[in-house]
Amino acid sequence: METISAAWLFFQNQILGMKWLNELIGRALAAAGLDTGETLGGILQFFLYDTVKIFVLLSVLIFGISYIQSYFPPERTRRILGRFRGLWANILAALLGTVTPFCSCSSIPLFMGFTSAGLPVGVTFSFLISSPMVDLGSLVLLMSIFGARVAVVYVVLGLVVAVLGGTLLDKLGMERYVEDFIRNAPHIQSDSATLTRRDRVVYAKEQLLSTIRKVAPYIFIGVGVGAVIHNVIPQTWVETILGDGNPLAVVLATLVGVPMYADIFGTIPVAESLLFKGAGLGTVLAFMMAVTTLSLPSLIMLKKAVKPRLLAAFIAICTGGIILVGYFFNFAQQFLI
């Protein structure tokens, strides 16, 4: 048992967490005459370590995940979901949301494709909520930074929000508030091509390159902001505004995060340094969920496909769910890290 836990610790700290890299960078900076205990040296160390770490993990992850995703094109996901009813359909939709690949500009065509095929609105929304909030990549990155327990609970609660959110939208009778042109659209059964192993590798490589290009700016900005928080912002500020002292910290973090648009990989370094400075675990995780799940650009797109009532219900349910998850994590923090 001890060997297993030692091996896991090594895996978590050195392979996923790449602590050795941090030391190496610290030594290199010291050799260059920069004291990493000082503000500038500290910022540089955090920035270099975090960017290198995230890019390395990201590359390995996206390649592997894209390979898995090539088995779940949206047409197949839609077919699978069509066979299930009730809560099971919502649960499956949330799970498939984590492995079905699409870029954010596809979320509306996907929504329309699912709905016109007769999938209930609630099932489609379970899919649309879980997809940006929880993906396999974020699971591993969260493990690297917050540890395995936090990562697993984050993923589970993300799925719960997606399942309950979709179910609730369904129960509220939101089906009526889908724009008519979608409900009246003919259902086109499109087939997805069968892929060889080589096709999948090519696809995974393509995804890797295009994703890196797309998320790179968010990572640099995220890590930059994280580095400044980590080394410049006084601990007491963070503690007062986002720590135990403020009962509304989770609400504040969620509301600030909702209109923002960033990739989950860009928000993780910000969350990491806020946590380090004494913000509550639930507060930073709620912030991450809010940033990734809801954003102004995606809401503006969604507005074209659904009527205001449904849009409002969607925003309210997601925000509420995220806030609850935040409070849960703050409460459970002592058991998790």
Added chain:
Amino acid sequence: MEILVVGGGCASCDTVYEETRAAAAELGLDAKIRKVEDLVEMVQMGIMTVPALVVDGKVLSAGRTLNKKQVKALLEKVL
């Protein structure tokens, strides 16, 4: 021949449109190339992931950011 590049609102869709124009020019195709950003048209074609490449009503690719070489390969298959 009518070539449609479906999808709007993101950089990938713009890229595929430009790459498709370049590919068609290199192949010397006498084709009408159009960008489809209308949601109604999209849903009627059964497109679920963008950017998509549609030639004469047939969906050749969806959800992939194709480059010129890949577009050319796909177009040559249907010529």
